[in-house]
Amino acid sequence: MIESSVARRARRGLALWRDRGAEIRPMPAGGLSVPSCSEPGRSYWVSLVVEGRCGCADWRLRREPCKHIFAALVWAAKRRQRQPCERRVA
Ligand SMILES: [Zn+2]
Incomplete structure (x- = not known):
């Protein structure tokens, strides 16, 4: 399978x-600190x-989204889900 x-x-x-x-x-x-998975x-x-x-x-090297960026995206999406109302601007 080609991925x-x-x-x-x-x-x-x-x-x-x-x-x-x-x-x-x-x-x-600003930004996020994301742990490395290969270097503890x-x-x-x-x-x-x-x-x-x-x-x-x-x-x-590649200037393309890496696994840390994807992990940060999931983290940010989950955080938004937890606080949908308090952040709402009238
Ligand atoms: Zn990275």
């Missing part, structure tokens, strides 16, 4: 969120602005 690289990263990002989502944190200056104790800075940015080697 696109983006689909593979989306699947790995979902797995990363499932395993380590509790460690994803918003950063004071390491985390990457991820921005979801526009198409997303990540500090990992994969993103720097």
Whole structure:
């Protein structure tokens, strides 16, 4: 089966969120801290602005959404689901 690289990263990002989502944190200056799945104790800075940015080697090389960006997207979507009403602007 041929799987696109983006689909593979989306699947790995979902797995990363499932395993380590509790460690994803918003950063004071903006963006998110997302744990590395290959290096324990390491985390990457991820921005979801526009198409997303990540500090990992994969993103720097390809400039395409990596698993950390996908994990951050799932994290952000889940957070929005939890607080749909308080954030509503009249
Ligand atoms: Zn990354």
